Amino acid sequence: MKAAALLERAFAPLAAAIQAGRIPGGVLGVVDAEGNRAVRSMGQAQLVPERRPMTEDTWFDLASLSKVLFTTPRILALAAAGTIDLDAPLTSVLPDFRHYNLDNWERRVTFRQCLGHQTPFPAVFPLYTYGRDPDLLRTFLLQHAWEAGPSVYSDINFILLGLALERIEGRTIRDMDPGPGLAWSADPAQAAATEDCYWRHRVLVGEVHDDNCSALQGAGHAGLFGTAASVLDFAAARLNDSGSDALIRTPLSARRTHGWERPYEGWSGGEHCSPSTIGHTGFTGTGLWIDFERGLAWTLLTNRVHPTRHFDSGIVALRRAVGDLINTQ
Structure with missing residues (x-):
């Protein structure tokens, strides 16, 4: 089925969510390996303190898509070049990571384990509550006595990978090129609004929503901004370059590859993806899925946290419904 027909069919759940007032607006895009694509928008990019319509060219805070669009490719490229060993700590x-006790478990954590979220770091840690000095917060991260727990999805893994990138390149992440069509901020007039932030005391538009990324002034787990077109460009490049991206398709666990998720019961891409599909979501309401077997990718970008995250937007069910319609034969 052509990209335009797939989009038409899969747009219905997004339209219903917007019409029901569960999310302000969104953009859905589909692309195939031949470069055929279709993009459609609906709803509002911002509700408060003013209303602005959503467009196909609206910039979104991509949140944790930063992990797979920026940090993972850079880490894997460094490994391919021999600059780092993925199985090295x-x-x-x-070398200063928890260096006051050389027997700490943290000092044995590897790059590959961080990519696959196979570490004992906590799922959530409010680093931003420890201050706003980014250099001091980086030092805190490296010296904090982390309590070991079960392996869970943790931003700490990618914050640490980001610190490694900064150390290797000798510059902060925000001074690095984020990639074609991507940026570390966006023009507020062209960006989807996220949250009316309690501690920053303003509606966030064009600046990073993630609290820890904001406090660090750039990090490896969040911070990218982009449009549906730029996300689809990234996906199309992956569909046509399976050799150099083999590791993003290589399983590390039942749910994860290097950086990405893979299909499992209840996952965000729905029930009908091929086994060779990878995907990832972002807290702000974003997501990207790439099905290598079908030569197809789709992105669903929403501002579901606007004006607050403390509301049941139904984003989990929405993502799965869109994925199921994309992949229904």
Whole structure:
């Protein structure tokens, strides 16, 4: 089925969510390996303190899509070049990581384990509550006595990978090129609004929503901005370059590859994806899925946290419904 027909069919759940007032607006895009694509928008990019319509060219805070659009490719490229060894500990680049006790478990954590979220770091940690000095917060991260727990999805993994990138390149992440069509901020007049932030005391538009990324002034787990077109460009490049991206398709666990998720019962891409599909979501209401077997990718970008995250937007069910319609034969 052509991209335009797939989009038409899969747009219905997004339209219903917007009409029901569960999310302000969104953009859905589909692309195939031949470069055929279709994009459609609906709803509002911002509700308060003013209303602005959503467009196909609206910029979104991509949130955790930063992990797979920026950090993962850079780490894998460094590994391919021999600059780092994925099975070496992070201390091969960050020798000061927990260096006051050389027997700490943190010093044995590897790059590959961080990519696959196979570490004992906590799922959530409010780093931003420890201050706004980015250099001090980086030092805190490296010296904090982390309590080991079960392996869960943790931003700490990618914050540490981001610190390794900064150490290798000798510059902050915000001074690095984020990639074609991507940026570390966006023009507020062209960006989807996110949250009316309690501690920053303003509606966030064009600046990063993630609290820890904001406090660090750039990090490896969040911070990218882009449009549906730029996300689809990234996906199309992956569909046509399976060799150099083999590791993003290589399983590390039942749910994860290097950086990405893979299909499992209840996952965000729906029930009908091929086994060779990878995907990732972002807290702000974003997502990207790439099905290598079908030569197809789709992105669903919403501002579901606007004006607050403390509301049941139904984003989990929406993502799965869109994925199911994309992949129904």
